[in-house]
Amino acid sequence: xxDSPILVVKALEAGVADEDIDILKGVDxxxxxxxxxxxMGPNGSGKSTLAKVIAGHPEYExxxxxxxxxxxxxxxxxxxxxxxxxxxxxxxxxxxxxxVSIANFLRTALQSRLEDGxxxxxxxxxxxxxxxxxxxxxxxxxAQRPVNDGFSGGEKKRNEILQMAVLKPALAVMDxxxxxxxxxxxxxxxxxxxxxxDEDPEMSVLLITHYQRILNHIVPDRVHVMVDGxxxxxxxxxxxxELEAQGYEEYRKAHAA
Amino acid sequence: xxxxxxxxxxxxxxxxxxxxxxxxxxxPGWLNARxxxxxxxYEATPLPSTRSEEWRYTDVARLLPLDELEPAAGGPxxxxxxxxxxxxxxxxxxxxxxxxxxxxGRVVSVELDEALAAQGVVLSSLREAARAGMPEVESLLxxxxxPASDGKFxxxxxxxxxxxxxLYVPRGVRVDRTIRLSRWISRPGTATxxxxxxxxxxxxxxSFVDEIxxxxxxxxxxxxxxxxxxxxxGAQVQYVSLQRMxxxxxxxxxxxxxxxxxxxxxTLNVALxxxxxxxxxxxxxxxxxxxxxxxxLYFGDSNQHFDFNTSQDHVAPNAHSDLLYKGxxxxxxxxIFRGIIxxxxxxxxxxxxxxxxNLILSDEAISTxxxxxEIEADDVRCSHGATVGQLDAEALFYLMxxxxxxxxxxxxxxxxxxxxxxxxxxLGGVVEKVTQAIEAKLRYV
Numbered sequence: 001x002x003d004s005p006i007l008v009v010k011a012l013e014a015g016v017a018d019e020d021i022d023i024l025k026g027v028d029x030x031x032x033x034x035x036x037x038x039x040m041g042p043n044g045s046g047k048s049t050l051a052k053v054i055a056g057h058p059e060y061e062x063x064x065x066x067x068x069x070x071x072x073x074x075x076x077x078x079x080x081x082x083x084x085x086x087x088x089x090x091x092x093x094x095x096x097x098x099x100v101s102i103a104n105f106l107r108t109a110l111q112s113r114l115e116d117g118x119x120x121x122x123x124x125x126x127x128x129x130x131x132x133x134x135x136x137x138x139x140x141x142x143a144q145r146p147v148n149d150g151f152s153g154g155e156k157k158r159n160e161i162l163q164m165a166v167l168k169p170a171l172a173v174m175d176x177x178x179x180x181x182x183x184x185x186x187x188x189x190x191x192x193x194x195x196x197x198d199e200d201p202e203m204s205v206l207l208i209t210h211y212q213r214i215l216n217h218i219v220p221d222r223v224h225v226m227v228d229g230x231x232x233x234x235x236x237x238x239x240x241x242e243l244e245a246q247g248y249e250e251y252r253k254a255h256a257a
Numbered sequence: 258x259x260x261x262x263x264x265x266x267x268x269x270x271x272x273x274x275x276x277x278x279x280x281x282x283x284x285p286g287w288l289n290a291r292x293x294x295x296x297x298x299y300e301a302t303p304l305p306s307t308r309s310e311e312w313r314y315t316d317v318a319r320l321l322p323l324d325e326l327e328p329a330a331g332g333p334x335x336x337x338x339x340x341x342x343x344x345x346x347x348x349x350x351x352x353x354x355x356x357x358x359x360x361x362g363r364v365v366s367v368e369l370d371e372a373l374a375a376q377g378v379v380l381s382s383l384r385e386a387a388r389a390g391m392p393e394v395e396s397l398l399x400x401x402x403x404p405a406s407d408g409k410f411x412x413x414x415x416x417x418x419x420x421x422x423x424l425y426v427p428r429g430v431r432v433d434r435t436i437r438l439s440r441w442i443s444r445p446g447t448a449t450x451x452x453x454x455x456x457x458x459x460x461x462x463x464s465f466v467d468e469i470x471x472x473x474x475x476x477x478x479x480x481x482x483x484x485x486x487x488x489x490x491g492a493q494v495q496y497v498s499l500q501r502m503x504x505x506x507x508x509x510x511x512x513x514x515x516x517x518x519x520x521x522x523x524t525l526n527v528a529l530x531x532x533x534x535x536x537x538x539x540x541x542x543x544x545x546x547x548x549x550x551x552x553x554l555y556f557g558d559s560n561q562h563f564d565f566n567t568s569q570d571h572v573a574p575n576a577h578s579d580l581l582y583k584g585x586x587x588x589x590x591x592x593i594f595r596g597i598i599x600x601x602x603x604x605x606x607x608x609x610x611x612x613x614x615n616l617i618l619s620d621e622a623i624s625t626x627x628x629x630x631e632i633e634a635d636d637v638r639c640s641h642g643a644t645v646g647q648l649d650a651e652a653l654f655y656l657m658x659x660x661x662x663x664x665x666x667x668x669x670x671x672x673x674x675x676x677x678x679x680x681x682x683x684l685g686g687v688v689e690k691v692t693q694a695i696e697a698k699l700r701y702v
Contacts, residue, residue, distance in 0.1 A: 055658050058650060083660035095655040099673030099680070108669060109659040146673065163659060 005030040006070055006086075006204050007054075007171055013064035014053045023049045025229035026065065029206075031171070036197075036205040038215055040240060041226035042248040047208045048092060050226070051175040054206070055089035056082050069171065084113060086170030090160040090177045097147040102159060103129060105147050106166050132165040136192050154185035161192035168196075173206045178214040190217030212244040227251045272448060276328050277416045287395055288387050295405035295415035302409045314593045314625055315564040320533050321507050326479055328417060329361040329447035339365075343441040346470055346501070349693075351686040354434035355380045360441045362419040362449040373432060379425040380436060383452055386423035393456050394423055402485035402513035403452075408537075411511050414450045414483045421452035421482075424465065426492075431462040435685055438467045445474035445505060453484045457492035457520075464495040464684055470530075474505030477532070484512040488520035490544065497525040497687055498536075501694060506531030510538075516576070518544025525682045526582075528555040528563045529694050535564040542569070542576035542604075553582030554678040556671075556695055557590030557622070567596040567611075574634075575606035582613045583678050585671050586622035597629040598641060604634045611641040616674050618648060618667075668699045 009029040015022045023046045031037050041047040053060050054067060056079035067074040069085055077085065097105065106129065111120045133140055138158065148156050157177055164172055172193070178186055194217075197203050207218060215223070215237065223239040224231045232251055233239060243251075277296045281289040304323070305312035317323075339347075339358065347358075355369035357380065364382035374380075379391070387394045399405060405415040422438050442449055457463055469480055480502065488494040500508050508531045516522040528534045540549040555563045569578040584592045594613040615624040626643035648670060656666035675695060679688045 057654055078663075079654055079657040080660050080662050080666075083658055089658055091655065091658075095649070095652045097652055097656070097670060097673055099676040100669050105656070105659070105669065108661055108665055109656075112660045112662060112665055167659060 003032060005032050007031040007206070008068040009050075009054075009065070010068075011065035012050070012053065012062065012067060014049060014060050014062045017059055017061040022063065023229055024053065027226075027229070027231055029224065029231065031204045031206060033170075033202045033204055035222065036207060036218060036220045037222045037224065038207045038209060038220040038240065039224045039226055039231070040209055040212070040243060042252065043210070045226045046229040047226045048175055051089055051173045051206070051208045054082075054173055055079060055087060080112065083109075083167070087173065088164050088167055088169030088171070089173040089175055090157070090164060092176040092179065094148045094156040094160055096149045096151075098149045100147050101144050102147055102162070103143040106143075106163065109163075109167060129166060132162060135195060136162060136165055137188075138162060153180050154182070154188070157181060157185060157189050158192075161189055165192065165196055168200065169203065171204045171206065172196075173208070175208050176210060177207075178209055178211060186214060187217060190214060193218050212240045215240045225251055272323065272326060272328060272413070272417065280417060280419060284384075284387060285390070285395075288398075291399060291405075292416045295399065295412045298405045299409065299412035299416055302412055304409055311566055311595065314591070315533070315535055315562065320562070321477055321479060323448075323479075326446060326448040326477075328419070329442065329444060329449040340441055340443060342470055342472060343439060346468060346690075347439050349686065349690050350437060352434055353437045354432050355436040357382070357422050357438045358441075359420065359438060359451065361443055361447070362451055364420050364422075370434075373430070376430045377427040378430060378432060379423065381423045383421035383423045383454060384419070391423060391425070393425060394454065397456065397485060397487065398452070398454055399483070399485075402487070402515055403483040403511045407511060410481055410509050411483060414452065414481050414511070417448075418450040418452045418483070422454070424453075424455045424463070426457045426461040426463050428458040429460045432464070433462070435464045435466050438465070440467070440469045440480075442469070442471040442478060442480055442502065442506070445478050446476045448479040448481065451480070451482045453482065455485070455494065455496070456487045457489060457494045459489045460491040461489075462493040464497070466497045466499065466684065466687060468499040469502055469508065471502040471506050473503035476505055477507050478505050479507045479509065482508075482510040484510060486512070486514045486522060486524075488514075488516050488522040490518045491520055492517075493521045495523045495525075495682065495684065497682070497684060498527065499687070499691065500526075500528045500530055500534055502531035504532055507533040508535070510536045512536060512538045514538075514540045514549060516540070516542055516544070516547035516549055518573075519546035520544070521548045521550075523550040523552070523682060525552040525554070525678070525687075526565070527691055528553075528557075529691070529698065532560065533562045536566070538565070538567045540567075540569050540578055542571045542573055542578055544573050545575040547573060547576040549578045550681065551578065551580040551582075552678050552682055553580075553584075554675050554691065555582075555584040555592060556675060556698055557584070557586050557592055558588040558698060559590065560588070561590045563591070564593040565595070567594075569596075569598045569609050569611065571598070571600045571604040571607040571609055574604050576604070577608040578610070580611045581678060581681065583615070583675055584624065585616040585618060585675055586624055587618040589619075589621040591622070592624045593627075594625070594643070595627040595629075596641070597631060598639055600632040600634050600637050600639065602633040605636040607634060607637040607639065609637070609639045613643045614674075615645045616648065616671065617645060618671070668696070671699060672696070
């Protein structure tokens with residue numbers, strides 16, 4: 001098995017485009033195939049920015065460092081090219097797309113992965129979608145609803161997981177997928193991620209979270225603590241437990257500029 | 258008009274009293290009298306100017322050289338074979354209960370399911386129905402719904418209409434499949450005047466799709482339509498207008514819906530083609546329990562100009578109307594929506610809603626939205642709202658983050674935005690046809 005990292009983040013600096021404020025101030029991170037990394041941190045630490053920069057959100061501007069995906073320069077790619085290359089970000093706030101059904105959206109997303117002139121087989125797609133929904137224990141009628149339109153918080157997150165299950169990314173970035181979820185919804189999301197990983201042990205996960213809670217359900221290989229745009233501590237799952245006991249205050253004090 | 262003016266216009270068959278007389282040659286007396294009266298009103302009525310509130314954004318004098326147009330329908334219909342564009346559009350339709358084909362303002366064919374005809378359903382050229390002495394034509398044509406007194410173009414149409422459709426569905430008869438009118442305009446620089454008169458008797462049901470097509474024209478070409486829809490007690494009527502003309506097409510329509518007690522009279526206006534489209538739609542809720550859903554969808558690009566002027570007249574108490582018009586505007590297109598809900602004195606228990614939403618796809622496109630309320634009763638539920646927005650960057654990013662290219666993402670957002678309207682009136686074949694037409698336009702975006 002190739003053990004070289006799928007994702008390498010080096011000295012990454014980034015901020016909001018058009019604003020002269022650095023949010024990420026030199027982040028280093030390497031994730032190997034099949035690994036689950038959790039990045040934890042207080043509000044405003046930059047952890048969500050890291051997720052969005054990896055996905056290519058136009059609101060953020062990279063001012064230094066690099067992000068490589070299997071040796072390719074991710075920062076040179078458009079968001080759609082990153083997705084094609086295997087990156088998937090589960091949004092913290094999934095966007096409503098009125099009038100576009102989940103099925104139609106996913107069909108277009110899969111079609112976009114084909115060569116020009118190649119047509120997605122609709123029967124195969126239908127079969128895949130049904131199979132994925134069954135895997136996640138979802139009602140088939142769900143796929144006919146307009147994307148996130150009028151969804152509850154839990155439904156939006158389930159929709160993210162369904163998309164992930166259909167698109168089968170090499171690297172799943174989960175941007176605070178757990179925030180705002182009750183324990184039942186959290187378990188559904190965790191079960192989805194675990195099921196997909198059982199299916200594809202090579203799938204890597206970057207889990208951005210504020211709370212330790214989700215790590216009881218999705219067990220990380222590595223936990224990083226981010227404070228003020230830098231990773232200040234990395235270790236095994238025990239780091240999350242320490243954090244839970246102490247809170248972020250200790251880190252904040254220790255790393256106050 | 259002076260005698261010399263009449264003579265001069267006569268020479269080139271221009272729009273004038275001679276054309277009125279020519280139209281009426283073989284028609285019954287009452288109709289000729291109505292045409293003459295309408296022409297008098299036309300002459301006495303000034304062309305709408307941008308100084309009037311209702312025409313402020315549509316300068317007809319500039320957009321339409323009325324004096325240079327020639328009435329399209331001269332003499333009887335002569336059509337050897339249907340034009341390719343028309344046949345293509347017709348081939349897309351699903352099965353119908355009946356179909357009328359109209360070329361350059363003349364009906365060239367009428368088909369109606371025999372079982373329906375046996376039940377008393379009438380689908381006919383309006384001209385022939387008038388000549389055949391259909392009592393509803395004499396009593397309802399240009400009288401209650403779109404009389405000549407309604408305005409300059411209503412008068413012009415009442416004077417000069419060449420043909421159109423008469424559809425009559427007797428009490429209790431349910432026409433489950435759609436009845437279609439397929440219209441084709443072939444000659445540039447002409448003016449076509451068409452009328453549609455539909456009467457749905459008590460507890461009957463029908464749906465009607467009116468599709469207007471033409472090739473691209475190098476000069477302004479007018480299609481003027483007067484649509485008169487009557488739904489009697491408990492009847493259910495759906496009328497869809499699909500305006501898919503080519504460049505140069507100027508589409509002016511006066512639509513009136515008269516909904517009686519417990520009846521449903523829904524409309525959908527789709528504007529995709531032509532250079533100028535102006536629809537005046539007035540929905541009248543005349544009996545308690547009457548209901549009108551009013552849907553509109555427009556997608557303009559290049560220099561297209563769409564203007565919708567709607568009114569919801571709640572005359573009777575306890576009636577319901579719900580308007581949703583959505584438009585996407587690209588290039589240097591212009592969209593105007595002006596709507597008013599009028600709750601008349603005594604129309605208690607009215608439920609009336611009005612929503613206009615616009616999606617702007619370019620820097621040069623302009624959208625103007627003017628919703629309005631006029632309420633003279635106190636126990637009513639009314640709301641109106643308008644939005645003008647641009648493509649949401651967050652939505653595009655969301656879609657692109659799943660692998661969609663930017664143009665695929667834009668297409669999906671626009672189709673979804675406009676598709677909401679279609680999903681509310683899923684008539685056989687209309688959704689697919691309109692979706693395809695929108696997609697074809699999006700390829701140029």
